[in-house]
Amino acid sequence: MFRFKIFLMLLVLGPAAIGQQATPVSIAQPENPETISRHIYGHFAEHLGRCIYEGFYVGEGSPIPNTDGIRSDIVAALRELSIPNLRWPGGCFADTYHWKDGIGPKEERPTIVNTWWGGVTEDNSFGTHDFLNLCELLDTDPYITGNVGSGTVQELADWVQYTNFDGKSPMSDLRRQNGRDEPWKVKYWGIGNEAWGCGGNMRPEYYADEYRKYATFLSNSGIEGGVYKIASGASDDDYNWTEVLMKNVPARLLQGVALHHYSVIDWNAKSSSVDFTEEQYFQTMERSWRMQELIEKHVAIMDKYDPEGRVDLVVDEWGGWYDVIDGTNPGFLYQQNTMRDAMIAGLVLNIFNNNARRVKMANLAQTVNVLQAVILTEGEKMLLTPTYHVMHMYKVHQDAALLPVTLDSPEYEVAGEKLPALSVSASRDPAGKVHISLVNIDAGQSHPVSIDLKGVSSGNLTGKILQSGNLQDHNTFDNPDKVRPSDFSDFRVRNGMLTMELPPFSVVVLSED
Numbered sequence: 427m428f429r430f431k432i433f434l435m436l437l438v439l440g441p442a443a444i445g446q447q448a449t450p451v452s453i454a455q456p457e458n459p460e461t462i463s464r465h466i467y468g469h470f471a472e473h474l475g476r477c478i479y480e481g482f483y484v485g486e487g488s489p490i491p492n493t494d495g496i497r498s499d500i501v502a503a504l505r506e507l508s509i510p511n512l513r514w515p516g517g518c519f520a521d522t523y524h525w526k527d528g529i530g531p532k533e534e535r536p537t538i539v540n541t542w543w544g545g546v547t548e549d550n551s552f553g554t555h556d557f558l559n560l561c562e563l564l565d566t567d568p569y570i571t572g573n574v575g576s577g578t579v580q581e582l583a584d585w586v587q588y589t590n591f592d593g594k595s596p597m598s599d600l601r602r603q604n605g606r607d608e609p610w611k612v613k614y615w616g617i618g619n620e621a622w623g624c625g626g627n628m629r630p631e632y633y634a635d636e637y638r639k640y641a642t643f644l645s646n647s648g649i650e651g652g653v654y655k656i657a658s659g660a661s662d663d664d665y666n667w668t669e670v671l672m673k674n675v676p677a678r679l680l681q682g683v684a685l686h687h688y689s690v691i692d693w694n695a696k697s698s699s700v701d702f703t704e705e706q707y708f709q710t711m712e713r714s715w716r717m718q719e720l721i722e723k724h725v726a727i728m729d730k731y732d733p734e735g736r737v738d739l740v741v742d743e744w745g746g747w748y749d750v751i752d753g754t755n756p757g758f759l760y761q762q763n764t765m766r767d768a769m770i771a772g773l774v775l776n777i778f779n780n781n782a783r784r785v786k787m788a789n790l791a792q793t794v795n796v797l798q799a800v801i802l803t804e805g806e807k808m809l810l811t812p813t814y815h816v817m818h819m820y821k822v823h824q825d826a827a828l829l830p831v832t833l834d835s836p837e838y839e840v841a842g843e844k845l846p847a848l849s850v851s852a853s854r855d856p857a858g859k860v861h862i863s864l865v866n867i868d869a870g871q872s873h874p875v876s877i878d879l880k881g882v883s884s885g886n887l888t889g890k891i892l893q894s895g896n897l898q899d900h901n902t903f904d905n906p907d908k909v910r911p912s913d914f915s916d917f918r919v920r921n922g923m924l925t926m927e928l929p930p931f932s933v934v935v936l937s938e939d
């Protein structure tokens with residue numbers, strides 16, 4: 427009888443749980459909670475590889491169903507994600523882009539060479555109208571990055587007038603001449619991109635002065651609360667960049683400071699996107715956890731110069747970066763997307779949620795066919811990646827009130843190196859429903875957790891889980907649903923305590939009914 431009970435226990439808890447204490451997770455309810463800005467769930471579309479051309483844009487004459495050249499299946503999939511903003515046209519491309527090349531009759535537009543990405547000819551057939559109409563189809567806010575590296579203040583000021591000005595002006599007349607009467611009213615503008623590198627190799631002192639000049643001439647006309655200006659920010663742990671910017675740019679000219687951090691193992695040895703080892707997986711997770719430290723340290727500098735919290739941190743490039751798929755153009759950054767990417771997404775989005783005080787916007791790089799894409803295409807075929815599914819599961823946190831969580835995570839150890847295995851974030855949505863997202867990055871072990879829900883939630887919860895048999899599992903055009911979320915009910919709520927077992931490398935979202 428006793429043996430039978432142990433056998434039953436093993437069946438219920440799973441072998442990993444035996445002898446393992448459940449990790450207690452507590453959820454606080456502050457009186458004035460931070461809001462998790464929906465803009466943390468933003469995306470990025472650069473003129474790079476097959477993101478725009480052969481991705482979003484197939485052209486008006488394509489047999490693939492489209493609206494003015496924009497693929498209808500991509501629009502439908504992204505609308506499902508409720509994407510809050512889309513960053514365009516780059517990236518490095520932005521500081522080579524002259525927007526007037528991309529307006530007017532398509533057959534008359536000049537070509538340029540996309541010098542950063544594959545040296546291919548850019549025919550400018552996808553331009554400002556195409557992008558802003560795409561944003562309308564997606565019901566998302568456009569976030570345009572201006573050209574500081576090779577452009578002029580006048581050029582960027584003109585672009586803002588072209589997209590935003592209601593009255594009569596040279597640029598609004600030109601817009602009307604090109605078929606658009608109403609302004610699009612673009613609120614989010616980046617003043618250059620990676621000014622420390624592809625955006626001009628500037629020193630922070632020089633860029634800070636350039637920024638001040640550009641920001642002065644961007645008109646707020648027609649935009650409620652004014653245009654939201656984002657300074658090109660630091661790469662990874664370049665804290666001096668943030669320090670110099672915050673010190674030298676007055677907060678009245680600055681709404682957001684950017685930060686770029688990719689989960690890349692080593693720029694000279696990135697690993698295959700599919701055939702990677704557990705050690706490489708672990709290193710990718712280490713780079714992803716690093717986002718927490720980077721945010722804390724950049725925010726500490728921002729707090730020093732802006733204690734009122736007027737300037738936001740905008741992580742406008744993040745995600746996994748691996749070797750390109752064999753046989754593809756190395757400049758196109760085309761990679762597959764596995765359970766490893768799902769784990770990056772779950773972990774980093776929890777970090778953003780938990781840092782909602784300053785992190786108000788973020789952009790996963792990039793939406794279609796480039797880096798950690800949510801969508802891949804091949805001809806008329808399209809698939810949703812594991813990352814897409816995590817984004818979909820997490821959309822419940824958009825504009826919800828952050829409920830801070832506390833836990834002391836068990837460790838995930840590989841080759842003597844250790845990382846916290848578990849990451850959790852929680853929120854209460856405007857309808858009062860609680861959502862808890864949990865990630866176990868441990869590739870070999872499940873981990874039991876217990877969550878005290880007393881006074882937080884009724885405990886009537888439903889769950890979704892993303893898991894798969896192998897870390898390397900991914901969706902292909904022949905098997906597009908290999909990795910997909912399923913219902914998760916493997917938890918118990920008794921007397922306000924939730925207990926559950928988080929399977930190895932899984933992402934779970936629990937939502938109040």
Ligand code: AHR
Binds near residue numbers: 472516517
């Ligand atoms: O996302 C790809 C590239 O990475 C972007 O163009 C650039 O800003 C960054 O270095």
